[in-house]
Amino acid sequence: MPDGTRPLRLGRTAPRRRAVAPTSEAGWIDPFSRREIKRLVAEFGAPLLIVDCERVRRQYRLLRRALPRVDLHYALKPMPHPAVVNTILELGGWLDLATAGEVELVSRLGADPARCIHTHPIKRDVDIQAALARGVKVFVADNPDEVQKFQAYADQAELLLRVSFRSPGAVCDLSRKFGCDPEDLLQLARLAKRLGVPVRGLSFHVGSQAKDPGKHVEAIEACAALIAEARREKLGSFDTLDIGGGFPIDYGERAPQIQRFCAPIRAALATLPRRIRVIAEPGRFIVGPAAIGVASVMGRAKREGHWWYYLDDGLYGSYSGQLYDHARYPVEALVPDGERLPSVLAGPTCDSIDVIAENLMLPELKAGDLIVGRAMGAYTWASASEFNFFPKATVVSVNSVRGDTGTVMSIER
Numbered sequence: 001m002p003d004g005t006r007p008l009r010l011g012r013t014a015p016r017r018r019a020v021a022p023t024s025e026a027g028w029i030d031p032f033s034r035r036e037i038k039r040l041v042a043e044f045g046a047p048l049l050i051v052d053c054e055r056v057r058r059q060y061r062l063l064r065r066a067l068p069r070v071d072l073h074y075a076l077k078p079m080p081h082p083a084v085v086n087t088i089l090e091l092g093g094w095l096d097l098a099t100a101g102e103v104e105l106v107s108r109l110g111a112d113p114a115r116c117i118h119t120h121p122i123k124r125d126v127d128i129q130a131a132l133a134r135g136v137k138v139f140v141a142d143n144p145d146e147v148q149k150f151q152a153y154a155d156q157a158e159l160l161l162r163v164s165f166r167s168p169g170a171v172c173d174l175s176r177k178f179g180c181d182p183e184d185l186l187q188l189a190r191l192a193k194r195l196g197v198p199v200r201g202l203s204f205h206v207g208s209q210a211k212d213p214g215k216h217v218e219a220i221e222a223c224a225a226l227i228a229e230a231r232r233e234k235l236g237s238f239d240t241l242d243i244g245g246g247f248p249i250d251y252g253e254r255a256p257q258i259q260r261f262c263a264p265i266r267a268a269l270a271t272l273p274r275r276i277r278v279i280a281e282p283g284r285f286i287v288g289p290a291a292i293g294v295a296s297v298m299g300r301a302k303r304e305g306h307w308w309y310y311l312d313d314g315l316y317g318s319y320s321g322q323l324y325d326h327a328r329y330p331v332e333a334l335v336p337d338g339e340r341l342p343s344v345l346a347g348p349t350c351d352s353i354d355v356i357a358e359n360l361m362l363p364e365l366k367a368g369d370l371i372v373g374r375a376m377g378a379y380t381w382a383s384a385s386e387f388n389f390f391p392k393a394t395v396v397s398v399n400s401v402r403g404d405t406g407t408v409m410s411i412e413r
């Protein structure tokens, strides 16, 4: 995770428009079709991460429909890319920021700071100041030291107190590292009141890629009780509940449909007093299915009877999520089908851990052939490195507007 304190330079080239009509009737192209993938690689080279803004819109709307009356703050962390941020802003969405670098990025894009919250529970004074200077005023805190840091900014900042609900069922349990015990919450709220720091409400994050909605429901019920108690004690306005992220997507394994996943969450939210504004911080759900990775074969070798294919992207690049995020991306070869042989897909670096998949049944490939990884929008490019000087995949966004057949924005940190 970059610390996000270095300045960020953003350049932008105008969307390229083609003279020929795009493929779909509505004016959007499908950049995940074979033809468009090949066209994009011919134009921009490999490896690519192709982000489809139209799929970002689709995901956002799906979650809006599954959680009506919940304001969705897109969490930048899984894919901090301007094309995604712009798409969310154009939809009237909100943003969830965690570092000074993310604050910087969205302010350069003209985001209204009133639509942003800063949710990193542990911040340096410079991080708080950088966010305040950009107009972001809602922060998360989960312990007395952190609340104390806001005494100096009591007239400018407001807090959400993050509560921890352990979630051993989630693929990534985020309540181990952050959040205060529910039993300690009122004490923390009393401290904030003593210091004059306004508390707007509570937040939680049950963990990413949740298996079922049980933890969300349990957390909503516990928070409702804590909010009622805090209001009785007049500890602050407590008019906001932030239900975090965790909404799951399909990888090799299918996730529950989002409408069905959210049904018990809707039911739990319906029991809250109407004055409570509910917000969420979805990251993965918005962007995961909206991007694919495209790598090309650099070379091959037959080892112990099996083909090894060496790609220009791997575990130190876009496939880093297979390590950090415990994800497995469905991969396929973009070649005519032939006899399938057990094969190994390896990344480009000289490290032996850099293997994407073994025992994969693939037609025989040759240098230049393309390998496509699906559901690669979240926690992939964001956590990629340039180990061994293999550059990260170029991010091409498509469908930012009708007729946008592929745009590369330079993001220099």
Ligand SMILES: *Cc1c(COP(=O)(O)O)cnc(C)c1O
Residues within 6 Å of the ligand: 075, 077, 078, 096, 119, 120, 174, 205, 207, 208, 209, 244, 245, 246, 247, 281, 282, 283, 284, 285, 378
């Ligand atoms: C990572 C993170 C998110 C996004 O979570 P998803 O499971 O990707 O939706 C939201 N909020 C916070 C505080 C996070 O750290």
